[in-house]
Amino acid sequence: MRLTMYTDFALRVLLYLGVKESNELSTVQEISDAYGISKNHLTKVTHELGKMGLIETVRGRGGGIRLKLAPSEINVGATIRKTEDDFHLVECFNCSANKCVITPVCRLKNVLHEALEAYFKVLDSYTLADFVENNENLATILLGEKL
Numbered sequence: 001m002r003l004t005m006y007t008d009f010a011l012r013v014l015l016y017l018g019v020k021e022s023n024e025l026s027t028v029q030e031i032s033d034a035y036g037i038s039k040n041h042l043t044k045v046t047h048e049l050g051k052m053g054l055i056e057t058v059r060g061r062g063g064g065i066r067l068k069l070a071p072s073e074i075n076v077g078a079t080i081r082k083t084e085d086d087f088h089l090v091e092c093f094n095c096s097a098n099k100c101v102i103t104p105v106c107r108l109k110n111v112l113h114e115a116l117e118a119y120f121k122v123l124d125s126y127t128l129a130d131f132v133e134n135n136e137n138l139a140t141i142l143l144g145e146k147l
Contacts, residue, residue, distance in 0.1 A: 001119055007083040009037065009045045014079070017055060018071045018132035019139040025064030034142045052082055071132050077123035087116060 016031045028046055032039040046065055049055045056068040067074070088094040089112050092103045103109070132138065 001087075001089065001116070003080065004084060005041070006045060007080055009041055010049055010079065010083045011076075012037075013042065013045055013049060013065075014054065014067070014074060014128055015131060015138065016142050017065065017067045018074075018128045019135065019142055020066065022070075023066065025058055025062075025066050027064045030064075048083070052079075054079065067128075071129035072127050074128040075124060076126040076128065076130075077120050080123055081120070089116060 012035055013031055016034060017026060020026055028039055028042045032042050046055060046057070050057050050065070050068075053068055054074060055065050057063070057065050086094070090100075090109065092098045092100050092106065092109050093113070100106070
């Protein structure tokens, strides 16, 4: 299983915002600089995170973005489900495009489905808080300061 860069960037934005003070605003440029990744990519990601209700944006001079929910309310598994296009590990997981001739008798697909469920069970057991709370090292790397 491999996550897209889009999901990777979405998680990074949430981590960055999670180590900031709850009401403190950040800019896309600030996050881009912290990670050394494209501001254009992050702009698209933050727009979508806003539409998902995970972050809020404040427009105008002095505006920026911040978490809309507490880190403990942002589930990692749910976030990944929202940011990934599909979880078709193999062709037969996509009913509309499946042309595999062994699908009716294949036992492998059941094992792969079970593995995918286990993958999400682990991700569902974590929230953003598990990664940002009391994590001075993360804050130091991203913000250049100790909390």
